[in-house]
Amino acid sequence: MAATDRSRSDAAKQRRQDQLQRWSGSETDRTGPDARETSAGPGPGPGPGPGARRARVRFAQGAVFMAACSAGDQEEVAALLRQGADINHANIDGLTALHQACIDENSEMVQFLVESGSDINRGDNEGWTPLHAAASCGFIQIAKYLIEHGANVGAVNSEGELPLDVATEDAMERLLKGEIKKQGVDVDQARKQEQRVMLQDANAVRTGSGSLVPHHNTKATALHVAAAKGYIEVMKVLLQCDIDVDSRDIDGWTALHAAAHWGQEEVCSLLADHMCDMAAVNNVVSLAN
Template sequence: MAATDRSRSEAAKQRRQDQLQRWQGSETDRTGAEARSQSSAPGNRRARVRFAQGAVFMAACSAGDREEVAELLRQGADINHANIDGLTALHQACIDENADMVEFLVESGSDVNRGDNEGWRPLHAAASCGFIQIAKYLIEHGAHVGAVNSEGELPLDVATEDVMGRLLKAEIKKQGIDVDQARREEERVMLQDAMAVLAGSGSLAPHPNTQATALHVAAAKGYIEVLKVLLKCGIDVDSRDSDGWTAFHAAAHWGQEEACILLAEHMCDMSIISNVVRGSIITLTGFFLFFI
């Protein structure tokens, strides 16, 4: 295996661990465990605490309890409910290699192309874990092999196994997908949306979970043309996400010097400290010195 392939494989394995850690110990995981513990306690016929339906649904899916999942759906549970990290039950079933639950959820209407907070689709999860049968099933049911995550990676880019790579490459060729164009698609769409806002015919909303704005994304990824248009739209240059980061934090953290210069020229407040004070100061020190 070439050095670049080894590097990609190691990175994908780390992402797999990150995905698992999102669930383990998360609010949804704890809620499910607590719910099961309370309901099975001797003499406790009724749980003392009522849990949110979405959390109960996620826990039931994770436990592989199809009857309970079906009943919750009949009661109105949202099959595409996502936890705080944007993971849906389908994401989790893919990570857990629970092919039966994957099939059940997809046949019940789960969105095979929904991304989590980092833009990972269920196919990204299956590809990174090397679960070939699940990946095939997702593709057969409409999963986009040309979809990119927040890092601009296709499922192919996070695949760790040769057989997975061959499957995805074959599907990309079959569908005639231009991978370079696919990787640039987010920037193209963002520029189109920004132009619509500038023309007064569009609007932009922050991410529902992270509260990150288009300005944060453009700054972090160095989408300079998008950033220029957004800054003309009168968007609050100092808007903060749920971690207290501004677009300047994002640009500085990811080393986007041109984006930092643009934001500074538009009088962003470089003294704002994020919710993680020490980390924010360390991240921005070099750029403070640059502008001073």
């Protein structure tokens, strides 16, 4: 039994090292006291000479944490959390370790992360919660566990979809429909929740009691979101505020790009009335119109 445990541990560690190597291009920092050292030296020749300085590579703690979770190494995950790792660290797509554990059908890691305080209702860049992920993959036991521990069956992603809407198997649909009925969730109201919240936030900005913060990963603003989804009332309030109508997300898209891409004609007209840049070019050199 001990040999089997060692074998699993070795396999997990090898998988984690492989992941760290794949992420090295975007998740490394070649400075700092926490560096993981390589054997490459600065001088000529095939290897370092006596006393040669060793190149140092430090993998960001978030990358190490995500890799340990994906490898199923609960011992190291717990150690990293004690060292201050953010249990809700998200990758460039907004996926947390809990999202990934659901996608990987790693029930043990799902339970470990939830019990350790992971945000069970956090959405990724597209608004998908862990329950959306489990529902779309058909992982019924994980979905049940998430619901039992507070997952919101009425959560809506960026496309206005509930976990029920992305479920592809009958058993999952029955589970989610049953929970929606049991909890008395108004599905129609749930689908409109984002627009209501955005309108409240926009009014708070207009009256000076709130502020607009771009998405931490995509840098998209509320104006981008409202433009893409055709939230006209939200747009009208936002455009009364002192905001940059041509603000750009990480890909260089303006609100006009978003409205044009999603076919929101009324939004395009509204933005034009507010003197947006009709010739705006994004990072892939695509005209807004």
